Amino acid sequence: MSTLLEVEGLSIAARAGGVTVPLVREVSFRLAAGEAAGLVGESGSGKSMTALALLGLLPRGVTVTAGSVRLDGTDLLAADARTLAGIRGRRIAMVFQDPMAGLNPAIPVGEQVAEVLRRHLGLARGPAARRAVELLGAVGIKEPARRAAEYPHTFSGGMRQRVMIAMAVACEPAVLIADEPTTALDVTVQARILDLLVRMQEELGMALLLVTHDLGVVAGTCHRLAVMYAGCLVEEGEVDAVFDAPRHPYTAALLAAAPENAMRGRPPEAIPGTVPAPGALPSGCPFSPRCAHTRPEVCDGTPVEVQVTGSRRVRCARSRELTLAGVRR
Ligand SMILES: Nc1ncnc2c1ncn2[C@@H]1O[C@H](COP(=O)(O)OP(=O)(O)O)[C@@H](O)[C@H]1O
Ligand SMILES: [Mg+2]
Known part of the structure; x- marks a missing residue:
């Protein structure tokens, strides 16, 4: 598969009061056309900053300090506004x-979808309105012609997320990034929204980058995943292979902590401690203070290099000598 999106050595930092705090460090990954990949890690790992950087949408005071993001060969970080x-x-x-954050409460949802089509594809008012109704129908909104005239507050959370998906896919983008798209929704609604995302991804041949703290979400949705911890990518590989035999202790710990474990008769095991604050990272492997496999002389000190075996990349100094428990799917 040819590479569509190529992120190389992406580093992101927050600047406040003359102090620079690194939030994301040398993240590299690729996304092929039509591929679904997950970006996983606990809250505070730097997933959203990574995703926002790809679109040039980092919050004020947060900037890219190194690296490149290429889409079809165009460097998005070097592109003008x-x-x-x-x-x-x-x-x-x-x-x-x-x-709700992406919807204007004062404009009917159909008009908001139509606006995307007018702005990017140059559609006239009438055709844009008709296409907006089609899109609302395609994302599973019943009676789309009637609902198109209604305002966001009349829609449930799940239905609003469908509207957001309709807006996102309106121009059939090559890449769709979904950042915790189901985290705010009821469990039953979550599964339907994920099904919709996968269906849209397949129908439109989009590449999907699904950002989530929930490995269960990735399991049913993605071919490949990248695991992030404290601003670093620590493991990357095919979903089946990584679930079966994780090579980074953090990935293994995330799998053991997943609530799905309870259904397999094993209680979920919480990961001790918390993600370190960006300004207070330990030297060497950032996971070492929480890791069950830490060897002081191996894991402290110098930063750990990425080890590459086939399609697997792991940033753990001990990964070759460890055998970690996975989850059979
Ligand atoms: N606007 C901001 N300014 C400075 N630091 C931020 C800002 N937003 C988030 N952070 C910090 O950046 C780190 C990564 O955050 P984020 O990318 O949102 O993590 P995730 O999406 O994995 O939960 C966190 O430590 C967070 O506190
Ligand atoms: Mg986030």
């Missing part, structure tokens, strides 16, 4: 956790 505005929403689009 106008080029980026043309790419964002059209070639690469994003769905956020809180659908």
